[in-house]
Amino acid sequence: MPEVYKQLIDVADTLERHYKDMQDIEFTVEDGTLYMLQTRNGKRTAAAAVKIAVDMVREGLITEDEALLRIDPAALDQLLHPRIPSDDENKKAGKPNYDVAFKGLPASPGAAVGKVVFDSEEAFHMAAKGEDVILVRVETSPDDIKGMHAARAIVTARGGMTSHAAVVARGMGRPCVCGASDLRIDTAKGEFTARGRTFKKGDMITVDGVNGRVIAGAVELINPDLSGDFGELMGWADKRRKLKVRANAETPLDTRTAVEFGAEGVGLCRTEHMFFEEERIPAVRTMILSNDEAGRREALAKLLPMQRSDFEEIFRILGERPATIRLLDPPLHEFLPHTDEDIAGVAKASGLSAEELRRRAADLHESNPMLGHRGCRLGITYPEIYEMQARAIFEAAVNVSKEGKLKPVPEVMIPLVATHRELDILKKLVDETAKKVFAETGVTLDYMVGTMIELPRAALAAGEIAQAAEFFSFGTNDLTQTTLGISRDDAGKFLPAYSEKGIYEKDPFVTLDQEGVGELVKIAAERGRKTRAGIKLGICGEHGGDPASVEFCHRTGLDYVSCSPYRVPIARLAAAQAAIRGARK
């Protein structure tokens, strides 16, 4: 090796030691002399960043804290999902370019391979048979939850980064490409066309959620490498952070994923997702369509064992980790059929005429369902629903505790509270149900009752609400909608113009609006603690997995953040960074 290259290695080594980071160096050699032109911190993939940071700690170049600060938490997302080889890797491996069928928005990261399917019901059935499916829809609605859960990835023709498909897919950790305007779906023919090509139901495609591409055929995926370096870094993060990290999960699969990714409990178990499952929705609909309490109670009795077994499975997976279980939240019309075909099916099953069914659905129609008959308002008007859910929770906890040494820790959460009086009434209902179950079974368990703080009025009245609430979970999705007066489902029409003009620097549904929503969180935390010093405070909106928002939660002194399972490591790292930065100030 000529002397000049030895010099170069020396200099590079010195520079890297000086800057304590991998350097991207420009140099030239003229007449045998080395000229250094420029040096800067090198760009790297998340995997490389983790490796470099951990190596440097091992070499004593940087501290663990410095290593933790070097990694962009958001970039970890790349590491947590299977991915397709990059175009470069592909090229180097001598493989042809990807056959991109169409593009859309990169709405949820990761990659997945599967067969095209257009119907959520069908996606569910095919997945049940062990097939990998990709759900392709014009757009999704809450009816599609089951199919979205069953699918490996989701693709939609309409909707932005905050559309139902995008938000739910991110929450579930499913790769998603949305708003693919070239995509034309013909459900009747069982096919879609894009850029002049036609794909049929059952055709194999690969969804690249990182780059918003849908590729024809099956690409071999690279599995996430959660090996030593990553684990070591996460260990350092866990030592440093003050915030606990929980996950939003309601299926056994998601709960297991959450625990694998290091979640310390479930921060939001949305019980309504359990209501959409195929064998349950008829009973749910019978309940809704009942004319009286007796009819509702009969239908609820059928749902009780199903909800109970859901909770049992979640408690078994969680062990002694706590689970915050939110009682029914969405307006009841979300559970009724919408398409003519579904209406005919439900009419047949329920014994009502299609016309009567339509009339009942019209009666339940709301101008602004987000601000309508939902959340604890359901519990106030139909206490038997919340009573059944509370019973299912306590019976499940008792059953699991009887199985062995596990003592489940249920935290029953009442949603959409605005006044302490709502919580007083519903806490009484939950407490009475617990007492009954404990008397019936001879087993008594600890549990908590608390509330979501997701309405501005609840934040302002937090002092009074904390008299009954043992915990607050900030539902920052809805708190953002009400504080800013923006419906997340409708924001697509103007939020792009708002970003362009700098009105909101960041999408307030992604990064917490600290000036507005954040002030309400602070007010509620302060007033809640004044009434009940040790009140447990957490956040369970999508913001729980956003690093800037996690930092805000740390600064505000919350106890935990809860986010989608796939964002748990991101939140762990972000919480550690917040603690380190906070300590340095």
Add this chain to the structure above:
Amino acid sequence: MPEVYKQLIDVADTLERHYKDMQDIEFTVEDGTLYMLQTRNGKRTAAAAVKIAVDMVREGLITEDEALLRIDPAALDQLLHPRIPSDDENKKAGKPNYDVAFKGLPASPGAAVGKVVFDSEEAFHMAAKGEDVILVRVETSPDDIKGMHAARAIVTARGGMTSHAAVVARGMGRPCVCGASDLRIDTAKGEFTARGRTFKKGDMITVDGVNGRVIAGAVELINPDLSGDFGELMGWADKRRKLKVRANAETPLDTRTAVEFGAEGVGLCRTEHMFFEEERIPAVRTMILSNDEAGRREALAKLLPMQRSDFEEIFRILGERPATIRLLDPPLHEFLPHTDEDIAGVAKASGLSAEELRRRAADLHESNPMLGHRGCRLGITYPEIYEMQARAIFEAAVNVSKEGKLKPVPEVMIPLVATHRELDILKKLVDETAKKVFAETGVTLDYMVGTMIELPRAALAAGEIAQAAEFFSFGTNDLTQTTLGISRDDAGKFLPAYSEKGIYEKDPFVTLDQEGVGELVKIAAERGRKTRAGIKLGICGEHGGDPASVEFCHRTGLDYVSCSPYRVPIARLAAAQAAIRGARK
């Protein structure tokens, strides 16, 4: 007269002087001796209460302040509308009992006589020909505004005290009976049935909004008596009150009524009401359906002279009284046709196919229009709309000022602001438009630009918003909806259960929720004043005419309340009472 009666008169006089109020005395005479059994303040009608209070002041028995405190402001409503004779008066006059066709909720006071009409368009045309009409609908929507304005009274089969019909009717001062469940309307046949009887279009009915009755035939009405006593009492109120009282008005008729009832300006002129009028809606729809700015500008150019002449008329009526004019607020889909018949009509007029029109309407559809693409979000995305409206306002003000000595005082109000950046952008647009109009006409006038505070975030960010805003008008209707997370249109499903259980003591859309919404008003007032000491503060929600809410506004130190024209005297008296009570503390 026997001695004992002379005694009685003496004693009664003594008692009234002692209690300083009209007494309801029980007595007996036994063996020529007078025995007094009981005395208490006598019940009375509003008219009697006013007369008694004013008489007692004249007699030196009570002070003006005491007189003002004696009158229940809400009861004044009875005095301000024509009414039907009471059942007692009717009986005394030897007239038969009223022939009550059906009953409903007493949603808006007063009485009116007119011909039954089922269609808003038809109501408008018949009224234009000088006929008195009563609009009878299953329920009303914003499409019916024109018909509701044209009608003498409104009757609906569906909807509670906070339904669209009820709220708008109260706002307009039209008597209204709503939620009449016996009412079955058959528009096709042009008739309604109730309790087994059939009424045809054109049949005469009398609406008794005070008692929620609809009477067959025409009852002779008693006109409101705003005579000397009432006027004198109001004069005393005006001397005492600190709060100014304005009215919410957008038609010349309402503006005139407001001025007659003592309004000191218009606090809320909702420009969209002007867009619904028959000759304008086609241009509005063309504007909405345009694909580009050029198309929108062309349609807006047609609307400009119409809006300008509206404003001219309002400025002429108001003279030097200020007018707060709110730029376009509702989501655009509210202006599109909804029924098949209307769609066909608009399709024909616009040259679009019905299918295309339906598609465009579907594109504009929103899940939660209350939280959607409305208010200043329209101004941000379609600045040409607000530019046209600002131009219409300034051109009108200039034209009226050129007519004579009047100097109109326009206050341009930007709705639904959540951040100061929205207001910065739109204030600039308004200021530039003003500058252009003043340069073109050679006339310069004073004006103000301010904003509605109707979102929790705006209340919290009031300090920053006040940098650009010269006034705040608290839109407490929407602020209640967002703070409490309750859609007014959907609240009927659970608010009754909420009242029953004492969750909200009073309907929060009638009486301001002081703990929640009130705290935000206080925060905003405080922060706004900190930035801009003299910032003008008012309230323009329905609460502006509710005595308890008026008292809150007085205590919070607002400058004015604005309410529907018919509630102006109520607000004047309530404001005086608040001032008197406040001074006594």
